[in-house]
Amino acid sequence: MATGIHLPDHNETIDLQQQVFRLQALLEASRQVHATIREEDVLESVLRIVVRELEMAGAAFPNTGLVYGEGVEPSRETEAGPADVNGTTGNCSPAALPRFPLKDRDGKQMTELVVAAPEGRELTIYESDFLEGLALQAAVALENARNHKRNVDFARVQQDLDAARNIQRSLLPQHLPEIEGYSxxxxxxxxxxxxxxxxxxxxxxxxxxxxxVADVAGKGLASAIMSTSFRAAFRALVINGAPLEEIAKRMNQHQWQEGEEARRRYVTAIFLKLYPDHGEIEVVNAGHNPGFVIHPDGSQCQFESSGTPLGLIPGMTYTSERCPFPAGSRLLFYTDGLTEAFRGDEEFGPERLMENFSKCNSRNADGILDALWTAIQSFVEGGPQGDDMTALVLCRMAGGHPASVESRA
Known part of the structure; x- marks a missing residue:
């Protein structure tokens, strides 16, 4: 026999065989635990392994309502204790029983496994080692299950938001009226x-x-829902032929009567009625940003607010302003997302917006909108959009040019 080679004796062979058996058992337990992506199934699988494979009296995850076997109370938060996985009810407090924490990758405890040994005896070293290994595998499976659920929930929410986005875009004017001599x-x-x-x-x-053009207070889904309600009420008033001042008054009352949440989501709005044959416009501003008009001689005018935002104060009345809109004139209505675009701590601002609008060489709505968006994007230098941005441009064409209609969302 070669020198230096040690052959295991009978007892050592038995120990090695037992270690191999334990590793095989833990591997099989790990396979079972990782076979599901549902959190509750992962935990139930662990409890079954502990009781059936390791032959413990019972096991539970406190405060989850899950228990298997006997000798462990699942939770002290209920009066009688919930039913366990196999239909029995725990009867012992887990305070003095062995506990094995399940921690995530950051070391934060997600839950803990409580085990009751048969006849209240202490766990053997093998049983403790097995349970520690099982808890480690269960923690990985549990974290994966929770991540999967979050991903599924996120995908569902994203799908709903995509559908809501398509619906909201479809509610924008799809076919604008062709107005002879206007863009x-x-x-x-x-x-x-x-x-x-x-x-x-x-x-x-x-x-x-x-x-x-209107702007509901806030951003996101809640404001989008409110804007849809606003659209329905506005369209109903328009179809009934209400005057512009009456529309603003009744929209304010409608928003107020919608309740507390609607009042928190008040609406700033600016309404315009164009009389194309007369070359005249009528405007009501309800707490919104000023509307800009530039005449062909370079003179400018603004339509300031004549009252509070809609839904803020009940019983509010509004006044309209009329203004000639001769050939060569142009108008801009916008929401504050344009002026509140930021570069660091500096905002684009209404002055810069008015300057770009007045100096734009384009004579049609499409070109002016492109120029404004380009100026804002250049200003923010690739920074994120911080608010919804909407703009309406109306031009009266000089020299009898045909109508020009643009719409882009």
Missing amino acids: VGYKSATCYEVGGDYLDIVELADGSILMA
């Missing part, structure tokens, strides 16, 4: 999947055109 267009970009900006253009029976 009208809009552009809208939400900060998130959906937003609280609202824009509408409606052709009335008398040949006038009613336009609205």
